[in-house]
Amino acid sequence: MILRYTLVADGSSDQLLMHVIDWLIAFHRPDLAVTGSFARDLGRVGSRLSDRLPAALTLYPCDMLFVHRDTEGVAIAERVREIDEAARPLHSHWVPVVPARMTEAWLLSDEIAIRAVAENKYGHVRLDLPPKREWETVINPKQVLFDALVLASGKTRRAQARFSLPKARAMVAAWTTDFSPLRGLASFDALETSLLNVLMDF
Structure with missing residues (x-):
C-alpha cells in the first residue's frame, strides 16, 4: 500500500515538518510506502483553515491530512481544537501538527546535524543550545537555531553574509536522522499520539 499524505502549514518554511512526519510514519509503520505533498500555491483563498483546507484537498488529494499551526501564545489544546473543527467535515x-511556539523548537535536539549543516561537523565551539526542558518554552527558537548555526560554522562575518540561514534551517531537519529525543515534549507527544490513532485505519 502507498500512503499519500498532504501537509497544510502556516508558512512555506514549515515544509521541513515533512521530515518529522516521514520519520514518525516509518518508525511506526515501516511496512507502508509513503509519499507526501506540501500544499502550496492554493490560489486566491483566505488565511483561515476553513478556506485553505478545501483548496489543499482539491489540489493535493490524500489518504491522510496533516494540518500545522504554531501555538503563537495559544494553548496547544486550543490549536488542536481549531484544526479538528476545520478538518472534520472535510476528511x-x-x-x-502543533509545535510549541514555532517549528524550530523541534530542530534543537540534534547538535551533530546543526554542526554538519554549518559545514563544521567536528567543531568544538559551544553552541549554547538550551536543555530539553526549555525547548518548548524558549522565547524565539528560530533565533536560537540561527545563532547555533552561526556559532557552529566558525565563519568570519564576511562569510556569514553568504550563509543562508533559512536554507540551513531546512537542512537541519533533513539531516536529523532520529527525532526520538523530542519524545517527552508535550507538543511532539500529542503529534505522535494523534498519528498512531489515525494509522490504526491503515
Missing part, C-alpha cells in the same frame, strides 16, 4: 483522517 476522515487528519492529524494536528
Whole structure:
C-alpha cells in the first residue's frame, strides 16, 4: 500500500515538518510506502483553515491530512481544537501538527546535524543550545537555531553574509536522522499520539 499524505502549514518554511512526519510514519509503520505533498500555491483563498483546507484537498488529494499551526501564545489544546473543527467535515483522517511556539523548537535536539549543516561537523565551539526542558518554552527558537548555526560554522562575518540561514534551517531537519529525543515534549507527544490513532485505519 502507498500512503499519500498532504501537509497544510502556516508558512512555506514549515515544509521541513515533512521530515518529522516521514520519520514518525516509518518508525511506526515501516511496512507502508509513503509519499507526501506540501500544499502550496492554493490560489486566491483566505488565511483561515476553513478556506485553505478545501483548496489543499482539491489540489493535493490524500489518504491522510496533516494540518500545522504554531501555538503563537495559544494553548496547544486550543490549536488542536481549531484544526479538528476545520478538518472534520472535510476528511476522515487528519492529524494536528502543533509545535510549541514555532517549528524550530523541534530542530534543537540534534547538535551533530546543526554542526554538519554549518559545514563544521567536528567543531568544538559551544553552541549554547538550551536543555530539553526549555525547548518548548524558549522565547524565539528560530533565533536560537540561527545563532547555533552561526556559532557552529566558525565563519568570519564576511562569510556569514553568504550563509543562508533559512536554507540551513531546512537542512537541519533533513539531516536529523532520529527525532526520538523530542519524545517527552508535550507538543511532539500529542503529534505522535494523534498519528498512531489515525494509522490504526491503515
